[in-house]
Amino acid sequence: MNIHEYQAKERFRAxxxxxxxxxxxRTPDEAESIARGFGGTVVVKAQVHSGGRGKAGGVKLxxxxxEAREHAARILGMQIKGLTVERVLVTPAEDITSEAYVGVLxxxxxxxxxxxxxxxxxxxxxxxxxxxxEAIRRLAVDPRYGLLPHQALWLANSLYDDPAVMKRAxxxxxxxxxxxxxxxxxxxxxxxxxxTADGEVKAIDAKMSIDDNELFRRPEVAAMRDTSAEPPxxxxxxxxxxxxxxxxxxxGCCVNGAGLAMATMDLVKFYxxxxxxxxxxxxxxxxxxxxxxxxxxxxxxxxxxxxxxxxGGITRCDDVANGxxxxxxxxxxxxxxxxxxxxxxxxxxxxxxxRAGFSAFTSMDEVxxxxxxxxxx
Ligand code: GDP
Ligand code: MN
Numbered sequence: 001m002n003i004h005e006y007q008a009k010e011r012f013r014a015x016x017x018x019x020x021x022x023x024x025x026r027t028p029d030e031a032e033s034i035a036r037g038f039g040g041t042v043v044v045k046a047q048v049h050s051g052g053r054g055k056a057g058g059v060k061l062x063x064x065x066x067e068a069r070e071h072a073a074r075i076l077g078m079q080i081k082g083l084t085v086e087r088v089l090v091t092p093a094e095d096i097t098s099e100a101y102v103g104v105l106x107x108x109x110x111x112x113x114x115x116x117x118x119x120x121x122x123x124x125x126x127x128x129x130x131x132x133x134e135a136i137r138r139l140a141v142d143p144r145y146g147l148l149p150h151q152a153l154w155l156a157n158s159l160y161d162d163p164a165v166m167k168r169a170x171x172x173x174x175x176x177x178x179x180x181x182x183x184x185x186x187x188x189x190x191x192x193x194x195x196t197a198d199g200e201v202k203a204i205d206a207k208m209s210i211d212d213n214e215l216f217r218r219p220e221v222a223a224m225r226d227t228s229a230e231p232p233x234x235x236x237x238x239x240x241x242x243x244x245x246x247x248x249x250x251x252g253c254c255v256n257g258a259g260l261a262m263a264t265m266d267l268v269k270f271y272x273x274x275x276x277x278x279x280x281x282x283x284x285x286x287x288x289x290x291x292x293x294x295x296x297x298x299x300x301x302x303x304x305x306x307x308x309x310x311x312g313g314i315t316r317c318d319d320v321a322n323g324x325x326x327x328x329x330x331x332x333x334x335x336x337x338x339x340x341x342x343x344x345x346x347x348x349x350x351x352x353x354x355r356a357g358f359s360a361f362t363s364m365d366e367v368x369x370x371x372x373x374x375x376x377x
Contacts, residue, residue, distance in 0.1 A: 047089055
């Protein structure tokens with residue numbers, strides 16, 4: 001689950017990280033009155049689950065409350081990377097002397113929370129990593145001990161020369177680790193961590209992703225979910241307890257079991273196609289789930305064909321077949337559907353499908369080849 005900058009800042013502030021104050025506005029009027037309350041120059045910032053807002057025109061300095069209103073009017077409703085801005089954060093502007101990057105994420109390779117810091121902050125860290133990776137210092141944290149003080153100093157040492165600044169940054173890095181662990185985050189990032197003319201360090205941007213599996217024991221974090229900021233298909237999938245990840249290809253996949261779903265995607269690629277999604281309908285084969293899955297897949301305009309790949313174990317093939325028939329009765333599906341079913345109650349399933357006018361396969365290779373061909377037709 002992603003949260004907004006203003007929400008991540010609340011968590012960071014609570015952990016002790018120096019974060020400038022800020023308030024959220026939903027209208028230009030509100031933005032103006034917040035700016036008036038702060039006095040002086042403010043920054044108006046789009047609140048969407050995406051980075052690169054600055055480049056997209058979603059972060060603007062305003063010298064007067066009137067200017068804050070104008071910027072808010074322009075930013076509210078704006079699209080950034082396909083996401084509509086519904087809120088802006090209004091925050092006093094800072095005088096920046098340097099911008100650094102500080103982030104921590106769960107790294108599969110080191111199997112540990114791993115820090116990445118760079119004196120080249122403000123810009124995309126991916127770009128720094130690609131062009132001059134030596135500008136990034138990395139450190140894997142042993143979760144049994146947490147981030148030790150000397151490790152935090154070692155990270156801060158690569159960012160600043162002044163020992164006083166270094167110590168302040170090390171403290172903030174330690175607090176970021178606390179916020180990361182206490183929030184059940186998979187990623188927490190400050191970009192940029194700035195220094196001011198008097199040598200203070202402050203987090204003026206904040207980003208955090210929460211591991212969905214951590215939410216059940218952290219209701220206060222779960223309450224930060226903003227479904228209006230998430231792709232509607234993902235919200236729908238979560239509500240129907242389907243695991244769904246949208247991708248960019250044209251073969252819509254509907255599979256039972258995560259392993260088979262991945263194998264299916266691999267095979268689609270092997271035969272020269274591109275999967276439009278990962279979708280696991282799970283072990284149970286309640287027809288309603290199949291209907292929800294088809295609604296989600298067909299709402300993606302890139303989908304040219306729908307591929308079912310079902311291996312019946314606990315999942316009963318006849319249930320899935322009934323779900324497919326029910327779904328085509330309820331929704332107008334404009335793309336071809338190709339189906340492979342094998343396992344529990346396979347014969348009944350094939351009968352149900354044949355009666356409804358579908359032909360089904362039992363070979364996975366055959367059905368995937370067919371789906372890829374149709375996706376290109
Ligand atoms: P992002 O583009 O989505 O990462 O949004 P950021 O919050 O990082 O803002 C982008 C850039 O705007 C920062 O790297 C800063 O250079 C600039 N910026 C943001 N807040 C302030 C501020 O208070 N004062 C000044 N001078 N610049 C700011
Ligand atoms: Mn940023």
